[in-house]
Amino acid sequence: MNLLHSSSSPNTAKRTSGIHEDGVTAHKYAISRVRPLVRELLPPIGVFVLICLALEALVRGGVVESFILPPPSDVYRALTEPGTDLYTGLARTTRAALTGFTLSAFLGVGIAILLSMSIWIRRSLYPYAVFFQTVPIIAIAPMLVIWTDTQFQTVTAAACIASIFPVIASTYVGLASTDPALRDMFKLYRAGPITTLLKLRLPFALPSMFTGLRVAAGLSVIGAMVGEFVGGGGLGSVIEGARPLLRNDKVFAAVLLGSLLGLVLFLIVGIASRLTLRHWHASAASEN
Amino acid sequence: MKGDLSHRRSLENTALSRLTSRVTLIDDRPNTSLAGLPDRSHDRAVRPGSEPVQSHGCRVDLDQVQKTFIDARGQSHIAVRPISLTFDSGSFNCIIGPSGCGKSTLLRIIAGLDSPTSGHVTLTGTGASHESHHPPGSAKQDGTSPGRASRLSYVFQDAHLLPWRSSIGNVEIPLELAGVARSERRDRAFEALRSVGLADAARRYPRELSGGMRMRVSLARAIVNDPELLLLDEPFAALDEITRQNLDESLRSLWASRGITVIFVTHSIAEATYLGERMIVLSPRPARVVLDRTIELPSNRPANIRSTPAFAHETGEAFNALSRGDS
Numbered sequence: 093m094n095l096l097h098s099s100s101s102p103n104t105a106k107r108t109s110g111i112h113e114d115g116v117t118a119h120k121y122a123i124s125r126v127r128p129l130v131r132e133l134l135p136p137i138g139v140f141v142l143i144c145l146a147l148e149a150l151v152r153g154g155v156v157e158s159f160i161l162p163p164p165s166d167v168y169r170a171l172t173e174p175g176t177d178l179y180t181g182l183a184r185t186t187r188a189a190l191t192g193f194t195l196s197a198f199l200g201v202g203i204a205i206l207l208s209m210s211i212w213i214r215r216s217l218y219p220y221a222v223f224f225q226t227v228p229i230i231a232i233a234p235m236l237v238i239w240t241d242t243q244f245q246t247v248t249a250a251a252c253i254a255s256i257f258p259v260i261a262s263t264y265v266g267l268a269s270t271d272p273a274l275r276d277m278f279k280l281y282r283a284g285p286i287t288t289l290l291k292l293r294l295p296f297a298l299p300s301m302f303t304g305l306r307v308a309a310g311l312s313v314i315g316a317m318v319g320e321f322v323g324g325g326g327l328g329s330v331i332e333g334a335r336p337l338l339r340n341d342k343v344f345a346a347v348l349l350g351s352l353l354g355l356v357l358f359l360i361v362g363i364a365s366r367l368t369l370r371h372w373h374a375s376a377a378s379e380n
Numbered sequence: 381m382k383g384d385l386s387h388r389r390s391l392e393n394t395a396l397s398r399l400t401s402r403v404t405l406i407d408d409r410p411n412t413s414l415a416g417l418p419d420r421s422h423d424r425a426v427r428p429g430s431e432p433v434q435s436h437g438c439r440v441d442l443d444q445v446q447k448t449f450i451d452a453r454g455q456s457h458i459a460v461r462p463i464s465l466t467f468d469s470g471s472f473n474c475i476i477g478p479s480g481c482g483k484s485t486l487l488r489i490i491a492g493l494d495s496p497t498s499g500h501v502t503l504t505g506t507g508a509s510h511e512s513h514h515p516p517g518s519a520k521q522d523g524t525s526p527g528r529a530s531r532l533s534y535v536f537q538d539a540h541l542l543p544w545r546s547s548i549g550n551v552e553i554p555l556e557l558a559g560v561a562r563s564e565r566r567d568r569a570f571e572a573l574r575s576v577g578l579a580d581a582a583r584r585y586p587r588e589l590s591g592g593m594r595m596r597v598s599l600a601r602a603i604v605n606d607p608e609l610l611l612l613d614e615p616f617a618a619l620d621e622i623t624r625q626n627l628d629e630s631l632r633s634l635w636a637s638r639g640i641t642v643i644f645v646t647h648s649i650a651e652a653t654y655l656g657e658r659m660i661v662l663s664p665r666p667a668r669v670v671l672d673r674t675i676e677l678p679s680n681r682p683a684n685i686r687s688t689p690a691f692a693h694e695t696g697e698a699f700n701a702l703s704r705g706d707s
Contacts, residue, residue, distance in 0.1 A: 271540060
């Protein structure tokens with residue numbers, strides 16, 4: 093499942109300088125994109141169907157009680173229930189996750205640029221950047237409720253905090269690994285720091301940055317749902333509401349929708365990455 | 381796959397054949413220069429091999445240049461012993477020495493990318509530009525900070541192209557950084573690509589090019605800003621023998637037609653002999669000059685000159701010097 097692989101390591105761009113013989117082959121491969129897509133989507137869908145059938149059989153056969161594991165048919169019924177609040181919840185979670193993700197993308201890249209400016213800035217601030225990764229979002233969510241004005245702000249902040257670290261870390265690595273020869277070349281031609289950043293270092297960091305953004309896309313959905321457990325609204329509160337009623341089928345339906353949302357965001361970032369990096373090394377173009 | 385390879389090879393060949401006819405190509409052009417370029421069409425029309433009519437290169441003087449590194453344990457290592465050398469305006473110089481002897485360091489010091497521990501480098505340009513690099517904090521630093529060489533270019537061991545830019549976009553970089561207007565830099569970049577035989581590949585991206593073609597783009601990028609001094613640090617070392625010989629030939633004709641000063645660092649005796657007018661052999665680290673000799677070969681050098689006795693004699697001299705330096 094190539095679509096899900098995060099293959100653009102920071103040194104992908106570096107490898108372009110080596111001699112690579114099948115660059116042309118890979119280019120043709122990227123043009124006929126439709127068939128590989130079908131080839132990549134069919135197997136995981138097949139696995140999904142198989143798992144559903146197996147679970148259904150387990151519950152119907154009496155091996156597992158239905159209140160422990162709701163059979164897929166029940167989950168399907170919950171999903172198609174008339175007037176269900178699942179989809180309004182999904183819409184709110186999507187809105188908050190997307191806003192949080194966008195925020196963490198811009199803030200994360202900005203912080204990474206700041207960190208890469210000098211060794212002293214990096215030494216002083218990096219530990220605080222790591223804080224975003226190590227902080228248990230569920231523990232500070234109640235504080236977020238106090239600090240923010242609206243439910244939307246709480247959930248968006250949770251989504252942003254949960255997803256910002258991979259953006260900072262991967263962008264920083266990308267910025268720090270600029271080809272030293274090219275940096276020398278820019279120095280020889282007397283490029284200033286801003287020009288070097290915009291024309292050399294940021295573009296050079298793109299493959300690495302996209303790796304971080306793809307991880308962040310999934311994390312933003314998790315962050316949003318955790319924020320909703322505490323702050324309310326969206327799929328998180330749908331789950332909170334269904335649990336005391338023993339509506340496990342509905343809990344599963346909400347979890348399913350949440351994971352699908354994460355997957356879709358992940359794929360969108362993957363496609364954006366592939367389009368942006370299409371001129372990079374062949375591996376970046378065909379494996380992303 | 382096989383088809384792609386042969387396609388690539390044929391491209392490389394057309395690039396070559398275009399190169400050999402390059403001089404006529406340029407002769408065909410109307411005798412006016414591109415906008416903003418000084419009119420040097422007279423010395424561009426010189427056939428490769430004959431002496432350039434007018435030198436466009438700058439003179440490089442090294443005065444007791446020395447470089448010492450201090451390692452993590454605080455011990456100092458001499459990379460380059462005090463060296464004084466003069467590279468004449470418009471000359472083609474090859475510096476040869478064993479790996480790690482400090483020849484790259486010397487080149488970086490000339491470029492102003494590293495500063496010497498003591499001694500200084502003076503570049504005297506034809507356009508009355510006078511630039512010096514001094515050791516940091518030295519008294520000679522008369523207001524001009526080091527590394528201000530306006531018209532020098534550096535070619536690295538690999539092509540080092542920006543993967544997100546097409547060939548022509550890569551060649552444009554030096555002009556873009558110098559603030560040259562868009563339309564002018566397009567024209568000049570295209571002209572530079574044509575002079576290395578890659579006019580057809582202008583819109584192609586680095587990953588679509590072979591190693592040899594990428595190196596040609598790198599060469600075009602180095603000459604596009606009309607440098608007075610071209611520094612090359614083992615530029616073709618990663619290429620196969622045939623591709624390397626083709627590039628050597630292109631480089632010599634570029635030098636012959638432009639009259640720039642070239643300093644070429646290599647560890648290949650044959651390459652240095654074929655390319656240079658002068659060969660400087662360095663000893664293992666710390667570097668000192670063990671041979672400084674004019675290469676006595678005709679300036680017109682076809683590829684098969686490599687099989688002549690005169691060529692063998694020259695490589696022999698260099699080989700002896702290298703082994704002497706080793707002992």
